[in-house]
Amino acid sequence: MRHHIFFQILAVCLLCGLYLVSPATGAGASGAVSASASSESAMKNTSPMPPLSEREADVILRKGTEAPYSGRYTDNKAAGTYVCRQCGAALYSSKDKFESGCGWPSFDTELPGAVRRLPDADGRRVEIVCAACNGHLGHVFEGEGFTDKNTRHCVNSLSMAFYPAGSPEEAQALAQRKQGASAGTANVAGGCFWGVEDAFRRMPGVTDVVSGYTGGHVPNPSYEDVCRGDTGHAEAVRVTFDPAVVSYEQILRRFFEIHDPTQLDRQGPDVGDQYRSAVFFLDAGQEAVASKLVNRLRELGYDVVTRLEQAGPFYAAEAYHQRFAERTGRGRCHMSVPRFDTPAKGGR
Numbered sequence: 001m002r003h004h005i006f007f008q009i010l011a012v013c014l015l016c017g018l019y020l021v022s023p024a025t026g027a028g029a030s031g032a033v034s035a036s037a038s039s040e041s042a043m044k045n046t047s048p049m050p051p052l053s054e055r056e057a058d059v060i061l062r063k064g065t066e067a068p069y070s071g072r073y074t075d076n077k078a079a080g081t082y083v084c085r086q087c088g089a090a091l092y093s094s095k096d097k098f099e100s101g102c103g104w105p106s107f108d109t110e111l112p113g114a115v116r117r118l119p120d121a122d123g124r125r126v127e128i129v130c131a132a133c134n135g136h137l138g139h140v141f142e143g144e145g146f147t148d149k150n151t152r153h154c155v156n157s158l159s160m161a162f163y164p165a166g167s168p169e170e171a172q173a174l175a176q177r178k179q180g181a182s183a184g185t186a187n188v189a190g191g192c193f194w195g196v197e198d199a200f201r202r203m204p205g206v207t208d209v210v211s212g213y214t215g216g217h218v219p220n221p222s223y224e225d226v227c228r229g230d231t232g233h234a235e236a237v238r239v240t241f242d243p244a245v246v247s248y249e250q251i252l253r254r255f256f257e258i259h260d261p262t263q264l265d266r267q268g269p270d271v272g273d274q275y276r277s278a279v280f281f282l283d284a285g286q287e288a289v290a291s292k293l294v295n296r297l298r299e300l301g302y303d304v305v306t307r308l309e310q311a312g313p314f315y316a317a318e319a320y321h322q323r324f325a326e327r328t329g330r331g332r333c334h335m336s337v338p339r340f341d342t343p344a345k346g347g348r
């Protein structure tokens with residue numbers, strides 16, 4: 001269906017990291033985006049933002065790309081905060097914007113937890129979406145050497161709105177972010193993700209669980225990459241939950257019960273640092289909760305080796321890893337041990 005011209009344009013435009021595409025509504029676009037992904041119907045629109053224009057919808061909902069140098073924020077140098085055009089969530093600070101010459105607004109980092117990375121339908125690039133609403137933002141590239149962070153978020157202006165520094169809109173967006181940045185999301189690693197995902201799927205208050213990779217230095221890793229053990233990534237899950245029903249602390253307590261946090265760089269038969277026990281905290285509040293639970297378990301006599309790591313990009317795993325235990329009946333290797341009620345010496 002995609003024609004020659006498309007590939008020619010693609011080849012040319014890949015040089016600067018983006019492609020010009022008419023809205024990708026074909027099977028290719030939705031098929032390759034992994035389990036957590038975004039169909040128009042799956043997107044939440046909880047926002048006070050005005051309705052999307054047709055052009056905005058082409059980009060945000062149908063993953064199109066605006067023409068280079070056409071966006072209103074490409075050369076915007078004003079101080080302030082860029083928010084998601086669809087849901088209003090704060091995404092980027094002007095402090096992280098830089099001049100890339102690529103024709104699209106470029107940032108070398110996102111506000112922590114604001115952006116999610118997914119394998120692009122083209123099989124090569126890494127798509128970025130708003131973590132709150134799954135709206136398409138653009139793509140992220142690493143290793144180009146533009147800034148110290150060596151990362152370029154190439155974002156469509158149409159995917160964003162801009163609030164100048166000190167404006168009431170900015171203050172509100174940042175306040176909402178403070179309340180909700182980490183609310184409802186927990187990233188943890190406790191060995192083979194099939195079993196961890198399955199255990200969390202059964203927990204009341206949990207609304208979604210995605211198996212994936214995080215904590216490493218290789219963008220968009222495959223399962224084979226991670227199995228090799230040199231990417232730094234752990235097999236992990238991203239748990240989405242309703243904070244009105246279950247707290248982050250309860251999620252983490254469950255986490256410490258469904259895997260063995262005293263095993264260093266392994267979990268049962270799975271050996272290697274990709275099977276490490278880790279909590280990837282999204283903010284200081286989450287870090288404090290994780291630290292408190294680790295200390296509690298240590299008081300109970302468990303030699304906890306769980307690593308507390310600042311959350312970085314989370315890459316959804318291939319579709320065949322999602323709901324693996326549910327679909328195959330295999331991989332339920334995680335048993336629940338009530339560690340918080342059982343001192344280690346009595347419990348072992």
Ligand SMILES: [Zn+2]
Nearest residue numbers: 084087130133
């Ligand atoms: Zn959004």
